[in-house]
Amino acid sequence: MAEQPFVECRGVSKAFGNVSALHEVDVDLYRGQVLAIVGDNGAGKSTLMKILSGVHQPDRGTIKIAGEPIRIADPHQARELGIATVFQNLALVDQRDVAANLFLGREPVRAGIFVNRKAMREGARRVFADLRVHMPSLAAEVGQLSGGQRQSIAIGRATAQQGRIIIMDEPTAALGVQESQKVLDLVMRLKAAGTGVVIVSHNLRHVFSVADRIMVLRRGRRVGERLHAETTPDDIVKLIVGAGRE
Amino acid sequence: MPDRGPDMDAKTLAVLTAAADQPPDVSTDRLLARLSRNRDLVLFIIAALIFLFFSLTTSTFLREFNLLNILRNTSLITIVAVGMTFVLIAGEIDLSVGSAYGVLTVLMGMLVVAVGLSPWLAMPIVILAGAAVGLFNGLFIVGFGIPSFIVTLAMLAGFRSLALIISGERPFTPRGTDVFYDLTGGNMLLPLGEDRVLHVPWLIIWMIPVVVIGGIVLAYTRFGYHVYATGGNREAARDTGINVARVRLSVFVLTSALCGLAAALVFGYLHAAAPTTGVGFEFRVIGAVVVGGTALTGGRGSILGTLLGAVIIGMITGGMVLFGYSQNVGDMATGLLIMVVGSLDLGLRRHLRSRAW
Ligand SMILES: Nc1ncnc2c1ncn2[C@@H]1O[C@H](COP(=O)(O)OP(=O)(O)OP(=O)(O)O)[C@@H](O)[C@H]1O
Ligand SMILES: [Mg+2]
Numbered sequence: 001m002a003e004q005p006f007v008e009c010r011g012v013s014k015a016f017g018n019v020s021a022l023h024e025v026d027v028d029l030y031r032g033q034v035l036a037i038v039g040d041n042g043a044g045k046s047t048l049m050k051i052l053s054g055v056h057q058p059d060r061g062t063i064k065i066a067g068e069p070i071r072i073a074d075p076h077q078a079r080e081l082g083i084a085t086v087f088q089n090l091a092l093v094d095q096r097d098v099a100a101n102l103f104l105g106r107e108p109v110r111a112g113i114f115v116n117r118k119a120m121r122e123g124a125r126r127v128f129a130d131l132r133v134h135m136p137s138l139a140a141e142v143g144q145l146s147g148g149q150r151q152s153i154a155i156g157r158a159t160a161q162q163g164r165i166i167i168m169d170e171p172t173a174a175l176g177v178q179e180s181q182k183v184l185d186l187v188m189r190l191k192a193a194g195t196g197v198v199i200v201s202h203n204l205r206h207v208f209s210v211a212d213r214i215m216v217l218r219r220g221r222r223v224g225e226r227l228h229a230e231t232t233p234d235d236i237v238k239l240i241v242g243a244g245r246e
Numbered sequence: 247m248p249d250r251g252p253d254m255d256a257k258t259l260a261v262l263t264a265a266a267d268q269p270p271d272v273s274t275d276r277l278l279a280r281l282s283r284n285r286d287l288v289l290f291i292i293a294a295l296i297f298l299f300f301s302l303t304t305s306t307f308l309r310e311f312n313l314l315n316i317l318r319n320t321s322l323i324t325i326v327a328v329g330m331t332f333v334l335i336a337g338e339i340d341l342s343v344g345s346a347y348g349v350l351t352v353l354m355g356m357l358v359v360a361v362g363l364s365p366w367l368a369m370p371i372v373i374l375a376g377a378a379v380g381l382f383n384g385l386f387i388v389g390f391g392i393p394s395f396i397v398t399l400a401m402l403a404g405f406r407s408l409a410l411i412i413s414g415e416r417p418f419t420p421r422g423t424d425v426f427y428d429l430t431g432g433n434m435l436l437p438l439g440e441d442r443v444l445h446v447p448w449l450i451i452w453m454i455p456v457v458v459i460g461g462i463v464l465a466y467t468r469f470g471y472h473v474y475a476t477g478g479n480r481e482a483a484r485d486t487g488i489n490v491a492r493v494r495l496s497v498f499v500l501t502s503a504l505c506g507l508a509a510a511l512v513f514g515y516l517h518a519a520a521p522t523t524g525v526g527f528e529f530r531v532i533g534a535v536v537v538g539g540t541a542l543t544g545g546r547g548s549i550l551g552t553l554l555g556a557v558i559i560g561m562i563t564g565g566m567v568l569f570g571y572s573q574n575v576g577d578m579a580t581g582l583l584i585m586v587v588g589s590l591d592l593g594l595r596r597h598l599r600s601r602a603w
Contacts, residue, residue: 095545
């Protein structure tokens with residue numbers, strides 16, 4: 001853990017109109033480590049994730065990747081930098097099929113413009129086999145699938161990018177017990193393979209079963225960060241709701 | 247939840263390998279689902295039925311309204327409808343196409359008749375002017391965030407007024423001959439003239455590459471995929487790095503440029519540029535696209551569907567004329583058809599959705 005963080009954010013702030021979504025937030029991400037981010041609704045978790053994925057630009061603050069100061073201008077660049085994201089809303093196009101969604105925004109092409117369906121299908125088979133997920137048909141419209149299957153596509157999209165950091169914004173929100181466990185197992189496998197994982201969750205049992213570190217956001221501010229070994233769910237809940245400390 | 251035994255992976259792979267194949271079970275729902283997916287096939291069957299109906303009920307339909315004539319009569323609509331398909335799939339609408347087509351036709355007439363340009367030179371200028379019109383629409387829609395319905399509704403009035411003003415409300419009629427008029431079918435109007443080559447009307451020959459290229463771009467290129475994504479879920483498209491603004495702008499530019507092409511062609515075909523060209527055109531264009539199965543809500547549709555939609559509307563409008571009704575009745579029938587297609591579609595999708603979970 002003495003190694004250099006892969007991603008280093010310092011003093012990151014972001015406002016939407018006059019809503020301050022993030023205020024002076026610091027966060028470090030290490031490869032091969034799981035960081036959990038918790039906090040109440042509207043605490044700014046998704047905003048922080050979207051800044052790391054290039055969807056939003058911070059108003060202030062710096063981001064370094066592998067020690068280099070960098071501006072993550074858009075999602076393409078985030079991907080190139082090795083950051084893959086499972087968005088909270090899953091970012092699926094319901095009218096399109098599984099394969100198209102799995103490669104949304106980075107469709108493999110032939111001759112520079114023609115989408116390579118064959119490569120997409122093969123890639124999709126590999127991804128779902130790796131995830132040990134059953135997908136009835138790659139040609140199925142995503143809107144017709146179950147919540148768990150939809151979640152699998154969003155997760156598969158991120159794992160397929162083989163990022164050095166995977167961000168998962170509430171990946172278990174729509175899932176039952178067994179399916180959630182599969183996601184948590186996946187997190188551990190990614191970690192073992194040296195990938196850094198950021199997981200946002202409201203479920204502290206899930207958080208404690210995978211996280212190395214837990215960071216708490218409240219109303220856009222980082223109010224604490226604890227090592228797994230040095231904290232308890234009670235401690236974290238107190239930080240989330242803001243009782244006691246400050 | 248399905249069995250998750252140890253042979254899960256093997257089973258998964260087997261299922262995934264057979265992904266595209268349909269399961270053998272053919273219950274009604276499955277049939278409906280398949281129909282809903284293969285809309286183009288359904289449209290084809292409907293088109294065939296309408297064709298059969300008019301062939302059997304009128305003595306002249308087969309002679310007057312063979313497929314080539316139907317296609318010619320709707321070819322300009324189809325050309326613009328190709329662009330409109332992109333617009334609707336991207337989740338937008340362009341109500342200004344009729345007036346844009348009108349003002350661009352006037353521009354074509356002015357360039358050839360008043361300025362004295364060769365129609366061959368005027369045509370690319372008019373197409374570029376069309377692209378500029380689309381850029382203008384797109385600037386308000388994408389740049390200022392005004393809904394496309396509002397912007398293009400305003401432009402529907404604006405461009406028509408412009409057409410009337412710059413033309414002095416009078417048509418431009420070219421004098422003299424040019425191969426341009428031969429190659430757009432315009433010489434049909436001359437004695438011994440003919441609007442076709444090897445039986446195929448020239449307008450169809452112009453339409454074919456637009457339909458083919460449009461269909462390929464939409465279905466098979468990355469740009470086409472991004473058009474579907476933008477209209478299906480704009481936020482998802484943005485989050486995954488699709489340049490949503492560029493996609494939205496492009497579809498308006500494409501459609502207006504095609505209005506420019508249609509304007510140049512209609513000028514050649516009719517040997518005239520009237521400022522009233524294209525009144526009601528937007529209705530027929532959007533009608534063809536919607537009857538062709540493209541959703542007004544975005545994310546769904548195809549060029550083949552649009553072509554079939556245009557043919558269906560063309561047959562109904564033409565058939566009505568054979569029954570002795572006017573174009574107005576044809577438009578009414580088209581309106582009715584849009585209602586029927588729209589509600590069938592919605593009903594079918596609701597039914598399937600209620601069964602899906
Ligand atoms: N695109 C946006 N435009 C305007 N306001 C936004 C936008 N995104 C987030 N916000 C606001 O920023 C604040 C933080 O939102 P964010 O989505 O980051 O919270 P969150 O911690 O992810 O909450 P949840 O647990 O509900 O997902 C909220 O007040 C929210 O309303
Ligand atoms: Mg969130």
